[in-house]
Amino acid sequence: MNKILVVVYSYTGTSRKVAQLLCSQQGWPMAEIAETRPRAGAFGSFRCLLDSVFRRRPAIRYDGPKTKDFDAVVLVSPIWGQRLAGPMRSFVGTRRNHLPDVAVISVMGGRGAPNAVAEISRLIGRAPMLDTAFTTHEVDNGSFATRLQAFGTAVRSAEGAQSAVRPAVLSPQAV
Template sequence: MKILVACYSRTGTTKEVGEAIAKELGADFDEIVDLKKRTGLPPIRFLIAGKDATRKRKTNIKFERAAAGYDLIVIGTPVWAGNITPAVRTYLGAQRLDGKKVAFFCTYSIGHEKVFDEMKALVPKSVVVGTLGIPAKEVKAGDYLKRAKEFAESLKK
């Protein structure tokens, strides 16, 4: 089975989890890049990013690999203001995922409960085979690897 793990990560936290999952699965890894500048003073950049996520905005992105050539696509996002990021929202609309097996993961500080429902709604003709939410503090502490490995193992079945 050919597998792709793709994720957006502004700070590197979600990318770290995505790379660990890709390694466990023996999968290709692709980073989704948001072409909108999301840097600046912390309070301002968080407010703008959260507003974009809450308003369900899309953004210009780039990525290397098309999902069409894969049997399973694992897609990751950080959670911003309880929502998926504009980059992942755009990615889910840009890729051809109809009939594909997909799995989702997210990293979050608070409020990730509706994220997977939102992601599923954006790919209604895909088969969702798993989800994983990991608190950002677990990633920073290095306490996420067991859960990432268990998630990867569940996707192999």
Template sequence: MDSTLIVFYSHTGVSRRVARLLADQQGWPVGEVHEKFALAGRGPLRCVLESVLRLHPRINYNGPNPADFRTVVLVSPVWAFSLSGPMRSFVHGHRDTLQHVAVLMTMGGAGASLAAREVAHILGRQPVLTAGITQKEVEDGAATQRVQEFADALRPGGNRRQPADTAWSPLAG
């Protein structure tokens, strides 16, 4: 069980791009969280309300069993400074079987640390590593280097102490 699994949820495609980039760089398998009842009219307001109210929408998970992996990297968008509802449902449903969890949040500009705290609250323990990547970094290609650094920090003996001017936060490890 020295393996790593990437689990992502993506509403707009940004988190999907980050998860695929991480998978392509590292060769780690990927699982995807889907909303069970994806509504055609699901817009930004509904996503924000879901996050603010800390709702747990029904989901489907397509991918390898997370319990079979030593580390699970969660890739999710930040909505209204909160964890996305579908990822909240995934973490809540799997919290007893997730061994080591790392969190890689995608965001418009801020909120990754608050969303990571929400993951910690659900799990009852701190993630081994957290980071936030902005949509702009994904679009302009800067995310490539940051995602590689995140993966390097997860490896045994990796440097989980990141420079203060980045959005990285080694919470435990």
């Protein structure tokens, strides 16, 4: 059986709700990222925007299991200002060499998931094996649950499959 860990950062609790349901559906363990400096009130929300605009990496705490002990890690994070949330950026940036296969779930108001996936790809030097996104509206009304379960099943299947090796002459990147 594949060992898959879900790592979540959640400012409002919405991303945590997604991660908890995924873990419940799939039987996977969950670990949380916490900030060392709390975000409270309007200034905390303003810092979220600044972290995104300037791609800052705020100080975080992570007391979860070692990611390198797993076959795959599912990263669950909110989108701030159409970019990856700063605390998740910090986590990925500091652990890039210890992350196995990665899947990404973005939770957003409406847009920005592709930007977050692209940033994670740059940080770890490879594309995530799978990614998906949910709006806060979908999470609030519960309509995301079926798609989340399908995503979890796809992650489990993708992690268990061997990558196909194609000759260079068949590769679209071959010159």
